[in-house]
Amino acid sequence: MATVTFDHLYKRYGEDVIAVNDLNLEIGDGEFICLVGPSGCGKTTALRCVAGLEEISDGRLLIGDRVVNNVAPKDRDIAMVFQSYALYPHMSVFDNLAFGLKLRKTKKEDIDRRVKEAAEILGLERFLDRKPKALSGGQRQRVALGRAIVREPSVFLMDEPLSNLDAKLRVQTRAEIARLHQRLGTTTIYVTHDQVEAMTMGDRIAVMRDGILQQVGTPQELYDHPVNVFVAGFIGSPSMNFATTKSEGKDLMFGGHKLELAGEQARAADSRPDGASVLIGFRPEHIEIANGQQTSAVRIPATVDVVEYLGNDELIHAQAEGNEIVALLPSDKKVAVGDRVDFAVPMEKLHIFDPDSEKALAG
Amino acid sequence: MSTATAARESAPDVAKSRGPKFLQGWNMAALIFIGPAVLLLAVFMIYPAIRTVVLSFDNGLDNYVQLLTADPRFLSLRWPPGGSIFNNILWLLFYTGGCIVIGLIVAVMATRVRYERIIKAIVFLPMAIAATALGVIWRFVYSPDPDTGLINAILGVVGVDPISWLGNATFVNTALIIAGIWGSAGFAVVILSAALKGISSEILEAARVDGATEGQIFRRIIVPMLSLPISVIAVTLTINVVKLFDLVYIMTKGGPGNASNVIAVQMYQQFSARNFDYSATVAVVMLIILIPVMIFNIRRFRSERVVA
Numbered sequence: 001m002a003t004v005t006f007d008h009l010y011k012r013y014g015e016d017v018i019a020v021n022d023l024n025l026e027i028g029d030g031e032f033i034c035l036v037g038p039s040g041c042g043k044t045t046a047l048r049c050v051a052g053l054e055e056i057s058d059g060r061l062l063i064g065d066r067v068v069n070n071v072a073p074k075d076r077d078i079a080m081v082f083q084s085y086a087l088y089p090h091m092s093v094f095d096n097l098a099f100g101l102k103l104r105k106t107k108k109e110d111i112d113r114r115v116k117e118a119a120e121i122l123g124l125e126r127f128l129d130r131k132p133k134a135l136s137g138g139q140r141q142r143v144a145l146g147r148a149i150v151r152e153p154s155v156f157l158m159d160e161p162l163s164n165l166d167a168k169l170r171v172q173t174r175a176e177i178a179r180l181h182q183r184l185g186t187t188t189i190y191v192t193h194d195q196v197e198a199m200t201m202g203d204r205i206a207v208m209r210d211g212i213l214q215q216v217g218t219p220q221e222l223y224d225h226p227v228n229v230f231v232a233g234f235i236g237s238p239s240m241n242f243a244t245t246k247s248e249g250k251d252l253m254f255g256g257h258k259l260e261l262a263g264e265q266a267r268a269a270d271s272r273p274d275g276a277s278v279l280i281g282f283r284p285e286h287i288e289i290a291n292g293q294q295t296s297a298v299r300i301p302a303t304v305d306v307v308e309y310l311g312n313d314e315l316i317h318a319q320a321e322g323n324e325i326v327a328l329l330p331s332d333k334k335v336a337v338g339d340r341v342d343f344a345v346p347m348e349k350l351h352i353f354d355p356d357s358e359k360a361l362a363g
Numbered sequence: 364m365s366t367a368t369a370a371r372e373s374a375p376d377v378a379k380s381r382g383p384k385f386l387q388g389w390n391m392a393a394l395i396f397i398g399p400a401v402l403l404l405a406v407f408m409i410y411p412a413i414r415t416v417v418l419s420f421d422n423g424l425d426n427y428v429q430l431l432t433a434d435p436r437f438l439s440l441r442w443p444p445g446g447s448i449f450n451n452i453l454w455l456l457f458y459t460g461g462c463i464v465i466g467l468i469v470a471v472m473a474t475r476v477r478y479e480r481i482i483k484a485i486v487f488l489p490m491a492i493a494a495t496a497l498g499v500i501w502r503f504v505y506s507p508d509p510d511t512g513l514i515n516a517i518l519g520v521v522g523v524d525p526i527s528w529l530g531n532a533t534f535v536n537t538a539l540i541i542a543g544i545w546g547s548a549g550f551a552v553v554i555l556s557a558a559l560k561g562i563s564s565e566i567l568e569a570a571r572v573d574g575a576t577e578g579q580i581f582r583r584i585i586v587p588m589l590s591l592p593i594s595v596i597a598v599t600l601t602i603n604v605v606k607l608f609d610l611v612y613i614m615t616k617g618g619p620g621n622a623s624n625v626i627a628v629q630m631y632q633q634f635s636a637r638n639f640d641y642s643a644t645v646a647v648v649m650l651i652i653l654i655p656v657m658i659f660n661i662r663r664f665r666s667e668r669v670v671a
Contacts, residue, residue, distance in 0.1 A: 053568050074574035086565035090587040099583075100573035147573070 002064040002077070002154040002187055003029050004050060009059035011045050011211075019045040021211035022059070032181050032188045034202035036195055037234070042211035043191045044159055050189060051080050051157050063155060074103075079148035080157040083164065085140045087132040093119075093143050094128040100151045118146040121180070138169045145177070149184065156188040162197065174200060195235050199223070207231050229358040232281050232351055238315065240281045243323040244355065247272040252280065255321030259298040261347070268352040268362035281351035281363070284315070287327035289335070290342035297344040300325065304339045318343070412650070418643040426644040436621045437629060437645070447617070447624040451604060453536050454543070454625065459600040461544040463593055466551025470559050471581060473552070483556060487549035494546065498613030501542035505529050505614075529615050532622035539623055543610055547603070551596045558592040559585070598660050605653050626652075 004027040011020040020042045027033050035043040048054040049061060052073035060067050068076050079100070087096050097115045106114075119125045122142040132140055141161065148156055161177070162170045178201055181188055192198055198205045199219045207214040207222065207230070215227045219235075226232035232240045245252040245259065250266040252259040259280075261269050272278055290299050302320035309331065316327040316335055320343070327343060335341060351363030419426055430437050439445040469486055473479045489497065505528040506512030515525040528538040562585065570580045586593075608627035611617060617624030617632065624632075626649050633642035 051568075051572055053571070073568075073572045074576075078572065080569065080572045082565045082569055084563060084565050086563060086569035088566065088570070088584060088588075090590070099570070099575075103574040103579060147569075151573070 003027060003062070004155055004187060004189065005060075005062040006046070007060040007062065009046070009049065009061055010057045011042070011049055011054055012057040018211050020049065023211075023213055025206055025213060025216060027187060027189060030185045030187055032178075032190065032201060032203045034198035034205045035189065035191045035208060036193065036198040036205055037208035037214075039193055040210075041208040043193075043208050045211075046208070047080075047157050047159055047189055047191045050076075050155070051078060052076050076155075077153050078155045078157055079151045079153040081144045081148050081159065081161045083160040085132075085144040085161075085164075087140055087143055087147075089132055092129050092131055093124060093135070093146075096132065096143055097128075097146050097150050100147065114150045114152070115146075118150040121149065121183075122146045122176075137165055138173065141165060141169075141173060142176075145180070149180070154187065156186050158188065158190045160192055161190075162192070163194075170197075177201065196237060199235070205235075207234060209234075225360070225363070226351065227360050229279065229281070229353050229360075232353070232360070236283055238284050238326050238328065240283050240351070241287075241323070241325050242279055242281050242353075243320070243325070245278050245280055247276045247278050248274055252278055254280075254300065257301060257321065259300070261298065261350075262296055263347060264362045265347055265350050265352055271361065272354075277355045278361075279353040279355040279358075281353060282345045282349055284326045284328040286345055286349040287325075287329070288344045288346075289329065289333055290344040294344045294346065296347040298347065298350060300343040300345065302341055302343055304335055304337055304341060307335060307337055316341075415643045415646050418640050419647045421640040421643075426641055427648075430641070430644050430648065436624060437626075445621065447621075447626045447629045450536060450623060450625050451607070454540060454604045454607060455601060457537075458540045458543045458547070458604060459597055461540070462548050462551045462600055463596055465544065465548045466555045466596065467586070467589070467593075469548070469552045470556035471585065473556060474559055479556075483549075483552060486552045489546045490549040490553075492546065494609040495613050497542065497546045498610050501538075501545070502529065502614050504542075505538050529623075530619050532619055535615060535619065535623040539611060539614060542614065543607075546610070547600060550599070554592050554596055555589060558589050562588050594663065598656060598663075601656050602653065605649060605656070 006023040006025040009020055009023040010018065012018050023042075023046060025033075035046060037043050045054060049056050050063075052068070052071065056069050061069055063076055063078070088099065091099065094115055097118055098111050101111045101114065115128070116125070119128055122145060124139070124142055124146060127135060127139060127143075132143065135143065141164070144161065158177075162173055165173060174197060177190075181201075190198075190201060202219060204216060204218055205222055206216045209230050215222060215231045217225075222231060222235045226235060229242070233242070243254065245254045247253075247269050248258070250270045251261055252269050269278060288294060288297075290297070300320050302318035302325050304316055304318045305324075306317040308315035308317070312331060313328050314331050314333070314335065316329055318325045318327065318341065325343065329335065349363070352361045353359065354361055435441075435446060437446050438448045469482065473482045476482070492500070503511055504513045507515060507525050507527040507530065509515040509519045509525050512525070512528075514528065518525065526534065528534050566584065566588075567580055570584050575583065606627055607625050608631065611623060611625050611628050612631065615623045617628045626645060630642050630645040630649065633645060
C-alpha cells in the first residue's frame with residue numbers, strides 16, 4: 001500500500017495543449033479518491049501519468065516515497081481497470097486473471113490460489129474457463145476488476161470503469177467496488193465524469209477543469225462549500241441555480257426585488273461596491289415555499305413554468321426576474337403551473353460568487 | 364403449425380407456380396442468378412477437370428505408379444531429397460513462413476513510426492508487379508555478371524568472386540524463394556497492419572501495466588490476437604505455392620538440371636513434351652494436394668459466419 005503524490009505535475013502535448021496544468025495532490029495511504037470533471041479536463045491524462053502510460057512533462061510523481069517519473073508501468077506496483085475493460089480476448093477468464101502473475105513468475109500454486117480467491121470475491125468461479133466474448137458486460141467488468149486485484153498492487157487506478165454498464169448494473173457495481181475497497185483497503189484513484197459516482201464512492205473528490213485542479217475535499221465539503229462557480233455547478237444533482245444580482249450595501253438587488261442578507265453573506269455583498277454585479281447560487285433541494293416562518297432566509301418571488309412529478313418529490317421549473325429557477329419540493333406542496341410562489345432560501349445555504357473571477361465570496 | 368410458419372412455407376409455392384411446366388419445383392429467381400455462372404463453370408472448369416482425371420488414367424494406374432515411385436524429377440526418395448514435390452515443400456515452409464514473419468515485423472514496427480504510410484507503400488509496391496516482370500527483375504539481381512547483377516556487384520566490392528546464384532543447385536531455391544518473398548511480403552504486411560489497427564490500444568496498455576515487456580506483448584498478445592489474419596495469409600500463400608509457376612519458369616525453368624523444379628512447371632514441361640496423359644497425372648496430384656487446403660478454407664469461412 002502506498003500514498004500517491006502529484007508534485008507540480010504538468011502534461012503538455014506539443015506547444016499549445018496543456019492537458020494537466022500544475023497538479024498538486026496528495027493521496028493518502030488506503031484512500032479512495034475520485035478525479036472528476038467534464039470530458040477533456042485532464043483527469044484521465046493525470047491517471048495515465050500515474051500508470052506510466054503517459055510521459056510526465058514536468059514536475060514529479062511519487063508513489064510512496066519513490067519518484068516514479070521514469071519508472072516503467074510494470075515496476076510501479078499499480079493495477080489499472082480500463083474503460084473498455086481491455087480483456088485479452090484470446091485468453092480464458094482464468095488466464096486473463098493469471099497473466100500478470102505469470103509474467104512475474106509467481107509459483108503455479110500461488111497463481112491458482114490467488115485467482116480462485118479473486119474469482120470468489122467477484123463471483124466469477126463459474127466463468128473461469130470462458131473467453132471474454134462469452135460473458136455479459138457486467139461479468140467482463142468484474143474480470144477487469146479481478147485482473148487488478150489478483151496482482152495485490154499498492155495502488156488501483158480505475159478509468160471510468162462503470163461507463164459501459166447500464167444504469168441498474170452501474171449502481172450495483174458501484175456498491176461492489178466500494179465494498180471491495182473496504183475489504184482490501186488499497187489506495188484507489190478513480191476517474192469519472194459522473195459526479196454522482198464521485199459523491200457516492202470517494203473519500204475525497206478532486207474536481208478538475210481544463211487541466212487545472214479546482215478543489216479537493218470530502219463530498220460534503222464540495223457540496224457545502226464549493227470554492228467557485230464551476231465546482232458549485234458541477235457537484236450536486238440537479239445542479240445549482242445561479243442568478244445575477246446587484247450589490248447594494250449589505251443587501252443585493254434581484255431585479256426590482258431586494259434580498260436582505262445577514263452574516264457571512266451580508267459581509268460578502270458589502271465587500272462589493274454598490275451597483276456591482278454579484279452572482280448568487282442556491283441548490284434546488286434547499287428551496288422551500290415561503291410561509292413566514294423561515295426566519296433567516298431570502299425570499300425570491302417566481303412564476304411556475306413546468307412541474308415534473310418524480311413521485312415523492314416534484315421538480316419545479318420557475319421564472320424569477322428573467323432567470324430560470326429549479327426547485328426540488330415535496331410533492332405534497334401542490335404547486336401548479338402558472339402559480340406565483342415565494343421561494344425561500346435559508347441564508348446559510350445561499351452562495352455568493354464574484355462574477356468576474358467566479359470565486360466564492362460566501363457560502 | 365403457427366400462421367407465421369405456414370406463411371413462410373407457402374412462399375416458395377408462389378415461385379414454383381410460375382414458369383414452364385418442366386421447371387416447376389425450381390426457384391426461378393435463384394436459377395436466373397446462378398444459372399449463367401454454373402454454366403460457365405461447368406464448361407470451363409468442371410468438364411476440363413473431369414477430362415483431366417480421365418486422361419490421367421489413359422494407361423490405367425501406370426502414370427501414377429511412375430510419377431509417385433519412379434520419377435526422381437517429381438519425387439526423389441534418395442538422400443539428399445529432391446524433386447518438384449520436395450521443392451514445393453521448401454517453398455511452403457520458407458516462403459509462407461518468411462512472408463508472415465516479415466509481414467508481422469514490418470507491420471508492428473511500422474505502426475510505431477511517423478512515416479508508416481511510406482514504409483507500407485514501399486513494401487506493398489512489388490505486389491503491383493506482375494510475377495513475370497518480377498522474375499525478370501530478379502534475374503538481373505542474381506546475374507553472375509557483376510556489371511548487371513546487384514548482389515555480385517556488392518560481393519565484388521568486398522572482394523568475393525561472382526557466384527551464379529541461379530546456376531548453382533545449392534543456392535537456386537533460396538534465391539528463388541527470396542525473390543518470391545520480396546514479391547508477396549507486402550500482402551502480409553497490409554493485411555496484418557490492418558488487423559493490428561483493430562487491436563485496441565487499451566489491451567496493449569493493460570498488458571504493459573500487467574508487467575509485460577514489449578517482446579512479451581508481441582508474443583503473448585499481438586500474435587495470438589492476429590491468429591485469424593495470419594491463417595488467412597498462410598492459406599492464401601499455401602495455395603500460391605502449390606500453383607507456383609511463373610516466377611520459377613521465368614527465372615530458371617526448373618534448372619539447373621531439375622534443382623529448382625516445382626509441380627506446376629513440371630506439369631507444363633510434360634505438356635510441352637506432348638505427354639498429355641502424364642501431364643494430366645501431375646495436375647490431378649496437384650489438385651489432390653489442394654483439396655485439404657480448400658476444405659480448411661471453406662470450414663473457416665463457415666465458422667466465422669457462425670461467430671459473427
